[in-house]
Amino acid sequence: MNTADNVVQMRSIFKSFNGVSVLKDVGFDVRKGEVHALAGGNGAGKSTLMKILQGVYQADAGEILIGGKQASITSIHDAKAAGIGMVFQEFSLVPSLTVAQNICLAAEPLGRGGLIDDRAAVRRATEVFAEMEVDVDPSAEVSRLGTAYWQLTEIAKALSQNAQVLIMDEPTASLARHECEALFELIDRLKRRGISIIYISHRMDEVYRLADRITILRDGQHLLTKALSDVTPEQIVEGIVGKKVEGDLSYRARNEVSHEVEPLLEVRGLNAGPRVRNVSFALRPGEILGLAGLMGSGRTELARALFGIDKLDSGQVLIRGKAVSLSSPQQAINAGVALIPEDRRAQGLVLEHSVQDNLLLPLLGQIRRGGLLDGSKAKALSTSLIKRFAVKVAHPHRPVRLLSGGNQQKVVIAKWLGTDPDILILDEPTAGVDIGTKSEILDMIRELASAGKAVIVISSEYPELLAVSDRVLVLKDGSIIRDIPRSGIADEEYLQLAVQGV
Amino acid sequence: MSKTNTIASRDTGVSRTLGTILKELDWRRYVIYIGFVVVFLFFAVLLRDQGFLSPNNLLNIFRQTATITVIAVGMTYVIACAEIDLSVGSVAGLSSVCTAMALSQWGLVPGILAGLAVGLVVGSINGALVSLLGIPSFLVTLGMLGIAVGVAQWITASAPQPILNDTFNTLFGSGNFGPIPGLVVWSAIFVAIGAVVLNRTRFGRQVLATGGNRNAADFTGINTKRIKFQVLLISGMVASVAGMLYAGRLQSGRFQWGAGDELSAIAAVILGGTSLFGGFGSIVGTLFGALLIGLINNGLILAGLDSSQQQVVRGVIIILAVALARKK
Ligand SMILES: Nc1ncnc2c1ncn2[C@@H]1O[C@H](COP(=O)(O)OP(=O)(O)OP(=O)(O)O)[C@@H](O)[C@H]1O
Ligand SMILES: [Mg+2]
16 A cells, blocks of 8 residues: 555544544555445534544644644644645535635635635636536525535535535535535545545445545544455444444334324324415324425425424414414423424534533423422432433533534434423434434334334435334425325335435 | 434533532633622722721622612613613613602602603603614613603703602612611512523523523524513613612702613623623622622722723723623
8 A cells, every 4th residue: 555645544533522532443444536435323423523633622642644744733724734624514615605715715816905805706706616517606695505505505605615625514414405415516526636535424325435545443443444345335334332232223013003093193284385275184003204395395394394393374283183373382381292303403403511411401390399400300310311311421410512413313303302202203313423322213113102102203225214104194395195095115216216206 | 212222322421520520610701700809809908997897888889789680680781682881871860750740749658650651651662663673772762861861851841849748759769678778678579580581481591592592592492582671671760760779868859860771780790690692681690790890899989099090990990890800
């Protein structure tokens, strides 16, 4: 192996936060023009390693070589100068500026008199997009564009700063299917131009589609680096999870839910805004209902309406046969409904508050004694939730922001299951969650249904949807176009065609 | 959950030694207390001949900061909820005036009710405009600052309204409870209730959650509109009580009472460690923030600085303290 090919080399990286060791003697290297997948369970240290490469954190020990030469990267600025660009998970764009202005931010082309030459900025943006072979209007205001375009703008921004290495941390998390495909094609093109890509994702199909090599971290330690052709999928999964995982993504038929049973939830002719149109369905206790559809098909909006966040324009919701009014989340909660929202950072958590405070927020009524909150009850309840859902947390009193993505998601789920709802709506429950945890979450969903709860699952990942749903509703433009029992769905392809409305 | 046991065993057990605990101890959170002690010792040494340490002077510091403390307790809720209330100073002024006028017309109880009514009305209007119409509290309360002081000046034709009711004056600020000045008792009560409600009740948690991430709070079933309304109502009510404390101490109602207090109160809250961006609040911190400001004012006067110099030094100390307390 010729080390000169390595554009980036990280050697014996150590990092700990407040005495908790997060990276232990990790080595990592990237060759020119390769896609290098970085895999590992939640909290394994992937993001931390990349943040070190990116100058956000400094390693406690270890060295970084860029193009074979020792480099000291102490700030994002240093990293940029060394040719390392990052496509941030939380986008780093200014929404009120145009695409071109964002791309040239902090490196604006100056015209006569030292004033910014906006036309030159647009030209430069156009050039970068032409190089990427994508079609984005450089003069559009970023806030008007969808997430896919945000991401393209992010990538263009990094490329315009001459990035040789691009770090992508779960880039497809918020993309629709066809957008993912477009991103993959872009990655292929970038690769051909000799740009190296570090690709972090929990989705194995993506890793297979893209990566040349894979590095697996486990609990902060380097486990293996191999060419993808040299490892089997089972080895990868086992490496990430630390044990064999049985086929948890396969559907196990559960007891048929009898149609005699009174529905727990019944929705009649529901209209709410432009994205929920004349929706009717019934959900029986013990049933798991999958919602499939393209992005913008109204799945999330339907969930929001059922949880009392969006106003209903018309229609009726019955719970246990009784009409209920769901005009606020409080009412929905009282009626036994819980929603695990799609965006955990924006909607699920108060990031700066502690894990314990977040867990207890919907449960404050349960930990009161004589009108005041009881510290020991609070501690007992949060400890039991942390245990029950196996949240990996060093200290429940530290901000939830410090947890890895997957553990944050577990906190959101734990927080809601603590309220013991009858009807549980999960919007993309496994986004950003590692495969081990994913099968735990899917198992949890199955168990809840077996315990007689009614569950609605929204997911853009068809294998996952097919793994748990007893019935799938396909939505398009806010209306239900198909209602298919699980037994009527042969495979993923069938569902995909149904979703496209073919 | 059948699988949880095996999964839980994957967790890394983390044992924390005393050393790491000490290292984790975030001294920045205690800057206000350290600052308070340092400034106190500094004046105690520098001004020992000017009688800084005399019991009378120390009580004076408490007395002079009482109204700011009371206002700042309400302000802590507003700021922890990621809002601001600029109208508190003029609400205090209007309340003092209304109390004085109602007292001389109808007697003690109507007087007190009139003062509280000012806070109720102004606080409700602030709260309704912010939570129902979604107008930023900065703008709403900035407008209300002008309106309240204008009304107070108008209905009194700018004349002070003397208060001759001794019961009122004794109760609200002029009198003592045993050896302790009434004003000290008042601020102690507000601090105690404020701290317990913020830290130990459901309402307090919901205020912090709303300030920390309104969206997530909404999704958790917290009625964040109501919370925003309530904190502004509380702030208005508390400011109106502060207005009555001015009235009792100075035995008159006057539209200038409380002028500029909003800035001192905000400074006290921020010095006390409450985040200007919401989500965190410390009432005890606020108390010390207010006391620190009072301490500085008192010390600088004893040191013989004129008011222009006082303002400069006070500004420098406040910036310094906030700079030290900020997170990296
Ligand atoms: N700033 C920080 N302070 C304290 N602990 C931190 C900090 N950042 C990360 N951690 C901890 O370091 C560990 C590794 O986190 P990291 O975000 O790197 O994991 P990850 O591999 O990216 O996981 P995920 O797949 O869930 O995103 C976690 O246990 C996390 O709680
Ligand atoms: Mg991560």
